[in-house]
Amino acid sequence: MSRSRSTARKRALNTLYEADEKGQDIRSLLQERIAEPGAQTPLPEYAIQIVEGVAEHRKEIDHLLNDHSTGWKVWRMHVIDRNILRIAAWEIMYNDDVPDKVAIDEALSLAKTLCDEEAPSFIHGLLSAISADKAKDAEAASEAESAAETNA
Template sequence: MARSTARKRALNTLYEADEKGQDILSLLDERIAQPGAQTPLPDYAVEIVRGVADHRRDIDRMLNDHSTSWKVRRMHVVDRNILRIATWEIVYNDDVPDKVAIDEAINLAKTLCDDDAPSFIHGLLSAISAAEHPDGKDARPDQAE
């Protein structure tokens, strides 16, 4: 299964936990045990959800530090979870080039969010990427996903 599909499935899980106020990992365990009508979660979706859950405080701090307009708690639920996924990929997943993480987040925002979200998400993730790579170079090779 393509990673873009796995990102969407991870987003669905993170969104549901956020909306319900439920612990992310407990919801993930439920989804793994009982996928319901959907196919089981792809391995990469599980990796994303666990990664975001494990690093959520640091991810939210980075988002708050680099956001020039909205703090995480005031962002739309979908926007903040797209940002969490991409920030996890930029900071904690060495297999995904920053450009790919940012492009995938923008594509999700274009289909799921309001018209202003893609540019907001692009700017915020670009700032996080620049902070992670102050020399302007992503340590990972550029590759298509």
Template sequence: MARSTARKRALNTLYEADEKGQEILSLLAERIDHPGAQTPLPEYAIEIIRGVEEHRRTIDSALNQFSQLWKVRRMAVVDRNILRIATWEIKYNPEVPSKVAIDEALSLAKTLSDAESPSFIHGVLSAIDDHKDEIEEIVIPVAEPESPEPEHAEQAPSDPDVHDGADDEGERDEHNSAPVAELKSEEDRVSDDGAGIDSEAGEQAETSADSTDVAIEERSDTEE
């Protein structure tokens, strides 16, 4: 009798979470902390709720496989949660005989669902009991954390006081070119001055030669 009550309390919580679209374990925590006017949830009810949530993917997959009429998402809310509880007991709770789990599910369906539900639930649970060892557990893969991208070394900001070698060479060429130009100018001036000296010397030589010629002519005239 105690477990029958626990199954009904578990069904109420699963039904409420399903209707609200709320996380099952979140609602369970609320019911444990704040039971309200109801008595605290029985331990077996808590075990059922946690077990159904832990294996819900596997349970729903089995129900979809062995249901001849409706898939889980199209079943009445109360029917699919009765089936979830009974499937968990058949597959995961060896303390409860399969016949007891099926009978308890039919009792809940007769009380809380429509007239056609008991026969439908009985057929699905009988098939699950016959093939329970063939039902494969569905494991939700855990996403691996992404490895952080390697950080790129930041380039050191350029120092405006530091110049490239090419700039230094250019500056040295500019500084060196000025003295060269000055030297060339000096050489040009020396060359020009030398040319002037040579010209003056030539003129003086020509004048001296002319003077000598005049003197020779005058001497010849005197001798005659």
């Protein structure tokens, strides 16, 4: 299962990277890739979910990345780094089937093979901060819910 998801992430990254490089709408490129996979095998279902999820939430994801990034805004990041971060941030924030640690590890795995040597530590720090904030928000929501039940 995890190996097929790793492959799906890589294929999703290829699609997001291509759309970003060409300045093309993510969804229109995705539809092209689904209709005409070319020499590649058809896109795995999970790759399609990732690309659609990133396309749907890209503004929120980029805002989140900008808020947690020190020194580099999304538009200044390398295209490959930016899209690895978008995939992992989507998994952390919008896909409850993937534990945050797995999303971060998968992003690091992609970064170690595709990015420069500084990227993995930058990506790790940024995604860890997003994951930690998500956990804090969930804890605060849970505490608020408990307090509401106690006062009811």
